[in-house]
Amino acid sequence: MNQEILFAENNEHQLIKHCKRARFYFIDTIVLFSIAFYRKKFILLFLISIGLSACTKDPAAPNPDFTEEEYYAGGATTVFDVSSAAFSGPATNLSAERLLLHMEGDAAFEATFVTAPAPVNSGLGPVYNQSACNSCHVLDGRGAEPSVFRLSKTGFDTNGGPLAIPGFGGQLQNLAVASVVAEGEVIMQYEALLKYFDDGDQIVLQQPIYSFINLYQPLPNGFHFSPRVAPPVFGLGLLEAIADEDILKYADPFDLDKDGISGKPNYVWNQETLSATLGRFGWKANQPSLLQQTAAAYNEDMGITNKLFPEESSKLQMQYDGMQDDVELTNELLNAATFYVQTIAVPAPRNLEDPEVIAGKKVFMAAKCNSCHVPRHQTGIMTQPELANQIIYPYTDLLLHDMGIELADNRPDFQATGSEWRTPPLWGIGLTQIVNGHQRFLHDGRAGSLMEAIMWHGGEATGSRDYVKKASQKEREQLIKFLEAL
Numbered sequence: 001m002n003q004e005i006l007f008a009e010n011n012e013h014q015l016i017k018h019c020k021r022a023r024f025y026f027i028d029t030i031v032l033f034s035i036a037f038y039r040k041k042f043i044l045l046f047l048i049s050i051g052l053s054a055c056t057k058d059p060a061a062p063n064p065d066f067t068e069e070e071y072y073a074g075g076a077t078t079v080f081d082v083s084s085a086a087f088s089g090p091a092t093n094l095s096a097e098r099l100l101l102h103m104e105g106d107a108a109f110e111a112t113f114v115t116a117p118a119p120v121n122s123g124l125g126p127v128y129n130q131s132a133c134n135s136c137h138v139l140d141g142r143g144a145e146p147s148v149f150r151l152s153k154t155g156f157d158t159n160g161g162p163l164a165i166p167g168f169g170g171q172l173q174n175l176a177v178a179s180v181v182a183e184g185e186v187i188m189q190y191e192a193l194l195k196y197f198d199d200g201d202q203i204v205l206q207q208p209i210y211s212f213i214n215l216y217q218p219l220p221n222g223f224h225f226s227p228r229v230a231p232p233v234f235g236l237g238l239l240e241a242i243a244d245e246d247i248l249k250y251a252d253p254f255d256l257d258k259d260g261i262s263g264k265p266n267y268v269w270n271q272e273t274l275s276a277t278l279g280r281f282g283w284k285a286n287q288p289s290l291l292q293q294t295a296a297a298y299n300e301d302m303g304i305t306n307k308l309f310p311e312e313s314s315k316l317q318m319q320y321d322g323m324q325d326d327v328e329l330t331n332e333l334l335n336a337a338t339f340y341v342q343t344i345a346v347p348a349p350r351n352l353e354d355p356e357v358i359a360g361k362k363v364f365m366a367a368k369c370n371s372c373h374v375p376r377h378q379t380g381i382m383t384q385p386e387l388a389n390q391i392i393y394p395y396t397d398l399l400l401h402d403m404g405i406e407l408a409d410n411r412p413d414f415q416a417t418g419s420e421w422r423t424p425p426l427w428g429i430g431l432t433q434i435v436n437g438h439q440r441f442l443h444d445g446r447a448g449s450l451m452e453a454i455m456w457h458g459g460e461a462t463g464s465r466d467y468v469k470k471a472s473q474k475e476r477e478q479l480i481k482f483l484e485a486l
């Protein structure tokens with residue numbers, strides 16, 4: 001109350017709005033608290049205190065360097081949380097009823113599947129990588145090293161996708177249920193690569209080297225593989241709600257404007273429409289929707305058949321039991337898990353008043369990082385009402401870019417070539433250490449810090465990387481401070 005008067009006197013209109021929204025949020029957490037006390041007691045108590053401090057610790061003046069919008073990276077879903085639960089908050093604009101749906105999805109995401117027959121969560125395997133979604137997406141965040149290795153041989157399948165390898169399919173499953181043999185394992189080593197900034201400072205990059213071991217049968221000569229880290233799963237419903245046209249307006253596949261950046265859409269097979277549609281999810285934008293991404297994860301990562309992917313990944317292999325049984329996953333669970341990954345809140349950026357962060361934003365823009373990590377989008381598509389018409393700050397264009405030979409996996413994925421990757425969102429990236437206890441970045445986790453991630457950029461991003469190489473140590477630190485604030 002006092003604050004509101006104070007702000008009103010100072011005529012800081014913007015700030016009052018900011019404070020009011022924080023107070024709405026505070027009220028939301030009370031609702032949450034009463035519903036979910038038994039599950040998330042600790043987290044919710046914490047959120048309430050954050051909700052309060054988001055209001056009381058507002059910047060002292062409107063911030064000329066960041067708009068009010070930018071304080072709410074996930075629009076009305078934004079959560080003010082800097083704890084290890086920062087990636088796990090439900091969208092703050094869910095009604096009490098919809099929040100219950102989200103909680104059901106949360107339970108599905110954490111459910112551990114077991115070998116059939118079993119009364120619940122049955123059907124694991126016969127081959128699989130993990131038995132629960134959150135074993136890879138720990139605390140809804142990212143893995144430190146690859147948890148999935150995609151496989152293929154040269155060529156395309158009838159849907160334009162990667163060509164499966166007989167005996168292995170499209171992914172290596174390193175585990176199997178009792179009395180079934182797993183497909184094999186991968187071990188990883190790093191080779192140090194010394195690089196220099198223009199001022200002579202050094203940075204050591206780690207080049208991963210993979211070996212396939214314990215294969216149940218040999219992989220064919222010249223097979224392709226792609227190591228993939230589990231990405232964070234918050235805010236994805238908002239990315240899904242951006243209209244195709246709004247993504248395509250950044251596409252410039254032939255670089256007609258000659259700025260060296262040629263964002264390219266991936267068109268991938270859509271199991272629902274039975275046609276190729278715009279890809280958005282996965283490191284190469286090889287999945288068109290969160291429903292299909294979720295259904296594919298159940299099928300490939302866990303061996304759980306479902307309505308979109310009714311055949312075991314091991315069909316035609318010796319691991320397959322040959323039974324033509326019903327799908328293992330109920331549509332309720334598939335929909336619940338999908339709703340969950342659609343409606344996880346985006347954590348708000350932090351320290352936007354810090355002069356170093358403000359200076360870092362300028363370095364980010366001057367280095368043209370924003371030509372791929374496009375800061376702002378507006379959602380349109382009505383997937384879920386909470387996600388429509390939100391202004392968001394994900395820092396991605398969701399398009400493919402050639403990132404150069406050093407990052408290449410040399411494995412095409414629909415329209416993505418072996419050196420193309422989808423620009424990953426940068427929102428929340430500064431909370432990785434707090435949530436997941438590590439700072440490993442890029443598709444295979446090879447970067448041991450944000451600066452290493454930048455220094456791996458090549459291809460279309462060479463100009464941006466070289467800008468950072470030429471920058472002073474101070475400017476480099478400011479850039480990192482900015483990324484850490486996101």
Ligand code: HEC
Nearest residue numbers: 129130133136147148228229230231281282283297298301
């Ligand atoms: C074995 C580890 C593993 C398991 C288990 C797993 N995931 Fe993933 N998940 C990944 C990896 C790796 C990727 C990146 C895939 C790619 O690039 O193709 C991913 C990607 C995703 C994405 C897209 C993220 C983005 O930013 O594009 C979503 C959503 C997702 N998983 C949800 C789920 C759900 C839901 C489950 C459970 C049904 C699940 N995952 C189980 C490893 C896993």
Ligand code: HEC
Nearest residue numbers: 367369372401407421422423424441442443453460461464
């Ligand atoms: C040409 C497009 C492009 C430009 C320009 C670009 N990036 Fe990226 N960025 C990407 C892509 C694509 C990846 C993922 C590459 C991979 O995983 O192999 C990425 C990954 C990252 C990551 C790691 C993200 C994660 O989730 O692991 C960070 C951090 C990052 N970029 C920051 C920057 C900064 C800072 C700049 C400017 C100096 C910049 N990028 C310029 C396309 C770009």
Ligand SMILES: [Ca+2]
Nearest residue numbers: 123124125303
């Ligand atoms: Ca199964």
Ligand SMILES: [Ca+2]
Nearest residue numbers: 168169171173
């Ligand atoms: Ca397989």
Ligand SMILES: [Ca+2]
Nearest residue numbers: 252255259261
């Ligand atoms: Ca261009």
